[in-house]
Amino acid sequence: MVGGARNSARELAKEFTFSSGRALFLAFSTLLIVVLAAAPAPAAGGAPLPQNQPVAPVTDFTQRCLTCHSQPYLGQVEVDGRAKSLFVDPTAYKDSVHGLLPCNACHTGFTPDPHQMVSNAEFFAQTAGEACRNCHDDQFEMYKQSYHGTLSRSGSAESEKAPLCVDCHGSHAIQKVNTLAYRQGIQDVCGRCHGGREATYLDTYHGKAVTLGRQAAATCVDCHGSHSILPVANPQSTLSQANILGTCRRCHPEASKGFTTFLVHITPTSPKAPLVVFLVAMFYLVLIIAVFSFGGVHTLLYIYRGLKDGLYFRKGGH
Amino acid sequence: MTMGTDAKEGVRLVYRRFSTFHRFNHYLAMLSFFGLVLTGIPLKFKESYFSKLLIDGLGGVEAAGFIHRTMAVINILYFVLETGYMVYYVAARKGPIFGDDSIVPGKKDWQDMKGMFRWFFGRGPKPALNRFTYWEKFDYWALFAGTILIGGSGLMMWFPEATARLLPGVALNVALVVHSNEAFLATGVIFIFVHFFSAHGRPESFPADEVIFSGYIPVEHYIHERPLEYENRLKNGTLDQVVTPAPPAPRRRLFRWITGLVTLFAFLAATYTLLLIVWPLVS
Ligand code: HEM
Numbered sequence: 001m002v003g004g005a006r007n008s009a010r011e012l013a014k015e016f017t018f019s020s021g022r023a024l025f026l027a028f029s030t031l032l033i034v035v036l037a038a039a040p041a042p043a044a045g046g047a048p049l050p051q052n053q054p055v056a057p058v059t060d061f062t063q064r065c066l067t068c069h070s071q072p073y074l075g076q077v078e079v080d081g082r083a084k085s086l087f088v089d090p091t092a093y094k095d096s097v098h099g100l101l102p103c104n105a106c107h108t109g110f111t112p113d114p115h116q117m118v119s120n121a122e123f124f125a126q127t128a129g130e131a132c133r134n135c136h137d138d139q140f141e142m143y144k145q146s147y148h149g150t151l152s153r154s155g156s157a158e159s160e161k162a163p164l165c166v167d168c169h170g171s172h173a174i175q176k177v178n179t180l181a182y183r184q185g186i187q188d189v190c191g192r193c194h195g196g197r198e199a200t201y202l203d204t205y206h207g208k209a210v211t212l213g214r215q216a217a218a219t220c221v222d223c224h225g226s227h228s229i230l231p232v233a234n235p236q237s238t239l240s241q242a243n244i245l246g247t248c249r250r251c252h253p254e255a256s257k258g259f260t261t262f263l264v265h266i267t268p269t270s271p272k273a274p275l276v277v278f279l280v281a282m283f284y285l286v287l288i289i290a291v292f293s294f295g296g297v298h299t300l301l302y303i304y305r306g307l308k309d310g311l312y313f314r315k316g317g318h
Numbered sequence: 319m320t321m322g323t324d325a326k327e328g329v330r331l332v333y334r335r336f337s338t339f340h341r342f343n344h345y346l347a348m349l350s351f352f353g354l355v356l357t358g359i360p361l362k363f364k365e366s367y368f369s370k371l372l373i374d375g376l377g378g379v380e381a382a383g384f385i386h387r388t389m390a391v392i393n394i395l396y397f398v399l400e401t402g403y404m405v406y407y408v409a410a411r412k413g414p415i416f417g418d419d420s421i422v423p424g425k426k427d428w429q430d431m432k433g434m435f436r437w438f439f440g441r442g443p444k445p446a447l448n449r450f451t452y453w454e455k456f457d458y459w460a461l462f463a464g465t466i467l468i469g470g471s472g473l474m475m476w477f478p479e480a481t482a483r484l485l486p487g488v489a490l491n492v493a494l495v496v497h498s499n500e501a502f503l504a505t506g507v508i509f510i511f512v513h514f515f516s517a518h519g520r521p522e523s524f525p526a527d528e529v530i531f532s533g534y535i536p537v538e539h540y541i542h543e544r545p546l547e548y549e550n551r552l553k554n555g556t557l558d559q560v561v562t563p564a565p566p567a568p569r570r571r572l573f574r575w576i577t578g579l580v581t582l583f584a585f586l587a588a589t590y591t592l593l594l595i596v597w598p599l600v601s
């Protein structure tokens with residue numbers, strides 16, 4: 001539903017029609033075109049821009065949308081009870097992989113003049129998923145086949161909970177995915193909905209090493225896939241009986257079938273863990289508590305007696 | 319205080335407690351243990367700000383892993399030497415295996431412990447302790463057993479693919495639980511509760527006991543600290559085996575420096591480890 005932003009929107013729109021505003025805006029955007037025209041073109045790689053898409057003069061268009069949307073006081077819209085900020089951080093946008101795209105590359109049909117108000121769930125669902133399809137068809141097709149993708153289109157009560165492209169990538173500050181920073185963030189991306197799995201993963205070497213900055217250790221998606229995630233029971237899954245060995249072997253070339261039975265998602269201190277693991281974990285829990293308590297008490301009493309009898313600073317030894 | 323008395327140039331006779339071999343082995347154990355704790359514990363407490371700081375300072379997880387493995391090799395070396403010595407000691411009957419002068423725990427240790435608690439509460443005199451006190455024996459055997467467990471599980475984690483060829487995959491889960499917990503236990507025992515206190519915190523050793531570095535203590539201390547061994551040796555006439563003239567002054571100064579530096583480092587390492595562990599709990 002639409003929040004309190006509408007009134008201010010109307011006012012803003014009116015303001016925008018004032019000639020002084022326009023003159024200022026034109027001057028500003030011209031300046032920007034000049035500056036940005038001199039900027040280097042985006043590096044090659046990733047999905048190429050489709051040829052047939054009408055691409056508006058990049059910076060001018062973007063800047064016009066940002067005249068309003070870079071204002072923090074623009075407020076929020078409410079979509080299905082969730083507040084979404086209308087603010088788009090211009091620097092973050094410029095620094096994102098899509099920084100040179102005009103806003104309507106994703107927001108098709110939007111024009112900078114006071115635009116239609118379409119704050120409804122469909123609009124958002126459509127932008128969050130389909131908008132990316134134009135340029136990232138490969139990922140979209142894979143995603144469509146995945147468990148998340150199927151779930152999101154299933155129309156069931158659960159479908160709301162399935163992640164769309166934006167849930168994993170964000171919208172206006174999308175970054176390259178092959179960086180350490182992005183890899184370190186993956187656990188939290190998935191952890192938003194799979195918190196328990198994140199916690200157990202973080203107890204393994206992979207999770208610890210990634211957290212502390214080792215790019216080569218496995219993240220969730222190195223094992224599960226990113227756009228092709230399927231339940232492990234599905235034979236197509238990267239972790240199915242047939243595929244798991246190949247998945248581990250990408251980084252552990254010496255891996256054997258037995259290696260793949262290492263358990264990634266267990267809590268050793270839970271009775272649901274395999275019995276040996278549980279017993280060993282319990283043994284240590286008791287041992288550590290016992291040794292530390294006894295050692296602590298012994299130490300404190302020793303110090304107490306030493307101080308009481310003045311043994312610590314006695315001249316000439318004991 | 320050991321250091322204080324030692325500083326007096328008047329010391330002439332010393333009691334030789336540790337041989338060159340034992341001191342050498344302690345250097346190996348100490349160096350490798352510091353290295354292993356500083357490169358291993360941050361992984362366990364990965365969410366701590368201080369872990370990140372340390373790992374980044376060392377040059378990243380891979381560099382820390384390399385140091386961890388290098389130190390592990392030294393740690394295993396010390397263990398092999400110590401075990402070899404133990405076998406030699408028993409086979410060649412170098413000394414008593416049981417009894418007052420031995421490192422093997424006995425009934426007297428239990429009585430000593432009860433005696434110490436009576437003393438703590440002011441209910442009796444401080445017991446005449448053995449050549450090796452019960453906490454020293456605990457320290458020694460805990461580290462000995464711990465090294466087997468931590469080294470074994472560590473090797474499994476170092477070579478997970480090879481391990482999984484011999485054992486089921488769940489063995490790697492067990493190895494992780496053992497390694498992680500044993501490391502935590504050992505760090506607590508060494509850095510905080512037992513060893514650190516024994517070497518630096520007791521009235522008898524405060525602020526640092528240099529015997530493990532120099533090998534000797536002044537005889538007056540010896541008579542006071544190990545009365546039972548002294549009496550035994552006096553009785554069976556073996557006292558002159560262990561009592562020798564003190565080494566020359568420059569050598570004594572060198573050991574004082576070493577002890578001072580190690581104490582400083584140990585104190586910093588212990589503080590750092592504590593910070594690392596406590597940080598996630600308070601932040
Ligand atoms: C003696 C032989 C040892 C070997 C072969 C060994 C080997 C390993 C290996 C391969 C790892 C995996 C992480 C990495 O590659 O850095 C590891 C982790 C670790 N090591 Fe060791 N290590 C040894 C001794 C120790 C000792 C003495 C301590 C500390 C008292 C220690 C503390 C740790 C800790 C805390 C971890 C992280 C465990 C976790 O994930 O929670 N290690 N060790």
